Structure formats: C-alpha cells, structure tokens
Amino acid sequence: MTDSPETATSTATSTETATATIDRRLVDLAQALDAADPLRTHLKAFADAPGVRAYLDGNSLGRPLRDTPEKLAAFVRDDWGTRLIRSWDEQWMALPMELGDRIGRLTLGAAAGQTVVADSTSVLIYKLMRAAATADPSRTELVIEAGNFPTDRFLADGVAAETGMTVRWIEPDPVLGVQLADVEAVVSEKTALVSLSHVDYRSGALADMPAITAAARDAGALMMWDLCHSAGIIPMQLDAWGVDMAVGCTYKYLNGGPGSPAFAYLRREHQGLLRQPIHGWWSAADIFAMGQEYVPAADIRQLLSGTPPVTSMIAMQGMLDLIERATVEEIREKSLSLTDFAVRAYDEVLAPLGVRMLSPRDAVQRGGHVTIGHPDFRAVTQRLWGEGIIPDFRFPDGIRLGLSPLSTSHLETLTGVLAVRDALLSHDD
Structure with a gap:
C-alpha cells in the first residue's frame, strides 16, 4: 500500500519545516x-x-x-622603479633573513637568525633533507609517513636513492594521523632523519610536535617538520621543543599569493655544520668575492642559493602585520571555534546524508581544516565552484573545508556547509 498524495505532501512539508528549523538554528x-x-x-x-x-x-x-594592489604598485613605483639597483644595498639584500626572523618570531617560536625566506617548499625540503641524510654516515634510514604530501615522499625517495639510504614508512590511522607510538616503533640508531607534517594535508590531524621531536632526538636522529598547514594558525615553539629543522609555505595562512617563496628554519646549533647541496653565490661566506672555491656562510644565509624572489615577498608582509596585531594564539582560538562549528553543522545537515567525517572530532587534534567524504563529492565540488562556493576536493572523495581564521566568518562557514548539502541533494535527484 502506497501513501496517498496528501500523505506524501504532508511528509514533504514536515521535512521542509524540520530542515528550515535546523538551518535557522545554525544561522542564529x-x-x-x-x-x-x-x-x-x-x-x-x-x-x-x-x-x-x-x-x-x-x-x-x-x-x-x-591593500595588496597598492603595496605592489608602490614597490614597482618606488623601491624598484625609483631606487632601481640601489634597493639591493638599501633593503633587498637583508630581506630574506629579516622576513624569516619575523615569521620565526610571530609564528614559530624561533629566535632571530634561524629562519630564512628563500626558494619553493620543495627545494627547501630537499636542501634540508639532503643535508640531514649525510650528516652522520653511520645512520642510514629516513623515516617519513606513507601518506605524507607527495612532494615530501618523492623527495625522501630521491634523497634515499642519491645517498644509498633506506626509507622507513610510517602508516598511521588515516584520520588521527601520526602518533608518538608510530614514531617510537620505527626510530633506531640507524635513523638519520624523521620528516613529518605538523598538520596532515588530508585529514587535518595535528601531530604532537614536542613529544615526537623528543622521541626522534632521543634516538639520536634529526627532526624536520613540514609546517605548510600550520604556520600562521597554530602556536608552536620550535626553539623550546628542540626542533632541528622545518619548512613551510607562505601562500596558505600567510597569504603571500600563488607561488610565494617558502621559509626554512635551521636550529642554530646546526648552522655551519650541516651542508645543503645547492651551492649558490648567495650562500657563499663572501657573496661578492667571486672566488674559485665555494665556502658556505656559517649562519642561516647558508640555506640560500640564487637571487631571492624579492617581488614575491611583498604580499605576505601585510599578513604578518595582521598576525602581529591579532596574535597567533588568538588566531588559534578562532580556528578552533570555526572547525568546531563546521563539525556541528556537519552533524546536523551532512551526516544524515551519508557524508563521512574524515577529520579528528576533537578540536585540539585538528589544524585549520575539516575534511568530509562522499562518493559524489567530485561532481558536487564542480557544481559548488560554479555557484560561488569554493571548497577543496581531494582524491578520492574528500572535500576539505579550509577555514582561514582571519578571513573567514562562522556564517560563511555555514553557507558553505549548507551549499554542500543542497548540491548533494540536487545531485541525487
């Protein structure tokens, strides 16, 4: 026996009323x-x-x-257009180190002289990974997560091939990410370097940086962190926690623009001892000596190679001003609020549709994004983009809700979650 048209209409009306009530409550x-x-x-x-x-x-x-367009215009008009090559002596020569120091102070818990802005993330990871791999010939293994970002994994494979080392792969829980026990199970007297991401690019899981760093160092290994998904939104203390090296990009939460250069942190005790492999004139002890033999600088400048991309360092400076005013601690509090709210909205409007939660539910175990999964999300994402809703699709079936705290409101977050629901329902029709 089927429902009558009147019953079906009544059921649909009740469902619409319940949906409207949930939406209104979430909006409020x-x-x-x-x-x-x-x-x-x-x-x-x-x-x-x-x-x-x-x-x-x-x-x-x-x-x-x-105000980024005006700052870029002023750079072209004044620093470059008026001062011309004189700006190298007046400001640009020191910019990679000065900007690195500022990133270190505001976001990394790093004292001056240990952070530099230079190449792409990939190049800087390679430089540090290669230097760490050859620091102690008795250590023959590199430890990295099997699900880490492709660049990190590819570079580990490449460095191992160049040096005859072995890669030890960690395979953690895909939602909770790398845990202390995972690291303790693989490090040994053979480990040269442990290289991990602070925040998992897929699930958003936040690794326990101080505990994992201590475990690596207790085993006599060097510890390197990829900070691409944490720099600018998660307070950290690289100096106090004993981190040896770190790399992060500047186009995510530091808002430096597409392709803006990355930064690298190298603990002071390693400077002048570890040797990065790309010997360029900018890392020479006497940059203008033009000598026959390469003698590296003994300070953080040793991580440079060629002429730094000055133009690409302009946009991020405004964001650093904003971070300084807001403080990274307050930014983290806003981030926790945004992701908690996204999870609540998910529970009420997406979970009933069979959408899976692919991020830790505990806010303190998350970075700045929440990942959800559904088999239809590739098509849903394409539809959303056409409607002015811009999340991020990750293979095979995940949508990342990336919530940059200073530029994102709770209402904008909800607008996105509700749009995912509506697109998913329309896709199923």
Whole structure:
C-alpha cells in the first residue's frame, strides 16, 4: 500500500519545516559566534572576490589583503622603479633573513637568525633533507609517513636513492594521523632523519610536535617538520621543543599569493655544520668575492642559493602585520571555534546524508581544516565552484573545508556547509 498524495505532501512539508528549523538554528548560532568573535574586525582587511559566496580554501591559497594592489604598485613605483639597483644595498639584500626572523618570531617560536625566506617548499625540503641524510654516515634510514604530501615522499625517495639510504614508512590511522607510538616503533640508531607534517594535508590531524621531536632526538636522529598547514594558525615553539629543522609555505595562512617563496628554519646549533647541496653565490661566506672555491656562510644565509624572489615577498608582509596585531594564539582560538562549528553543522545537515567525517572530532587534534567524504563529492565540488562556493576536493572523495581564521566568518562557514548539502541533494535527484 502506497501513501496517498496528501500523505506524501504532508511528509514533504514536515521535512521542509524540520530542515528550515535546523538551518535557522545554525544561522542564529553562526551570527552569535561572529558577534562574539574578537577578531571579527579583521574580516574587512581582505579583498572581496566578486561572485564568491563562501571561500573555504584558504588552507590552499589565502585571500589577498585589500591593500595588496597598492603595496605592489608602490614597490614597482618606488623601491624598484625609483631606487632601481640601489634597493639591493638599501633593503633587498637583508630581506630574506629579516622576513624569516619575523615569521620565526610571530609564528614559530624561533629566535632571530634561524629562519630564512628563500626558494619553493620543495627545494627547501630537499636542501634540508639532503643535508640531514649525510650528516652522520653511520645512520642510514629516513623515516617519513606513507601518506605524507607527495612532494615530501618523492623527495625522501630521491634523497634515499642519491645517498644509498633506506626509507622507513610510517602508516598511521588515516584520520588521527601520526602518533608518538608510530614514531617510537620505527626510530633506531640507524635513523638519520624523521620528516613529518605538523598538520596532515588530508585529514587535518595535528601531530604532537614536542613529544615526537623528543622521541626522534632521543634516538639520536634529526627532526624536520613540514609546517605548510600550520604556520600562521597554530602556536608552536620550535626553539623550546628542540626542533632541528622545518619548512613551510607562505601562500596558505600567510597569504603571500600563488607561488610565494617558502621559509626554512635551521636550529642554530646546526648552522655551519650541516651542508645543503645547492651551492649558490648567495650562500657563499663572501657573496661578492667571486672566488674559485665555494665556502658556505656559517649562519642561516647558508640555506640560500640564487637571487631571492624579492617581488614575491611583498604580499605576505601585510599578513604578518595582521598576525602581529591579532596574535597567533588568538588566531588559534578562532580556528578552533570555526572547525568546531563546521563539525556541528556537519552533524546536523551532512551526516544524515551519508557524508563521512574524515577529520579528528576533537578540536585540539585538528589544524585549520575539516575534511568530509562522499562518493559524489567530485561532481558536487564542480557544481559548488560554479555557484560561488569554493571548497577543496581531494582524491578520492574528500572535500576539505579550509577555514582561514582571519578571513573567514562562522556564517560563511555555514553557507558553505549548507551549499554542500543542497548540491548533494540536487545531485541525487
């Protein structure tokens, strides 16, 4: 026996009413959270993107600041256009180190003289990984997570091939990420380097940096962290926690723009001892000696190689100003609030549709994004982009909701989650 048309209509009406009630409750909560947000005034510092209703991909590419066009224009007009080559002596020669020091102070817990802005993330990881691999000939193994970002894994394979070393792969829980026990199970007197991501690029799982670093160092190994998904939103203390080296990009939460250069941290005790493999004139002890033999600088400049990309260092400076005013501790609090709210919205409107939670549910175990999964998400993401909702698709069936704290509100987060629901329902029709 089938329902009558009247019964079907009544059921549909009840469902619509229940959905509207949930939506209204979530909207009210989002607005209340935004009203109480101490960082809400910074939202207006970012440029508007016409046609975009919700930008949930700040963990891949941060929004530009509203004043970035004028700062770039002033650079071309004044620093480059007026001072010309004189700007090298006046400011640009020191810029990689000065900007590195500022990133270190504001976001890494690193004293001056240990951080430098230079090449791409890939090149800097290679430099440090290669230097660590050859630091102690008695150590023949590199430890890395099997699901780490492809660049990190590819580089580990390449360095191992170059040096005759063995790669030891950690295979952690795909949602919770690398745990201390995972590392303790593989490190030994053979381990030269442990290389891990602070925040898993897929699930957003946050690794226990101080405990894992201590385990690596207790085994006599060097510890390197990929900070691409944590620099600028998660407080850390690289100096105090004993981290040996770290690399991070600047186009995610540091908003430096597409392809902006990465930064590298090298603990002071290793400077002048570890030798990076790309010997360029900018890392020479006397940069203008033009000598026949390469003698590396004994300080952090030793990680440079060629002429630094000055133009690409401009945009991130405005974001560092913003981080200094907001503080990374307050930014983390906003991040926790945003991801907690995203999980709550997921529970109410997406979980009933068979969407899976692919991130840790405990906020303190997450970075700045929440990942959800459904077999239809590739097609759903394409539809969302066409409607001005911009999340991030990750193979095979995940959507990352990247919530950059200074540029994202709770209401914008909810707009994105509700749009995912609506697109998924429309896709199923």
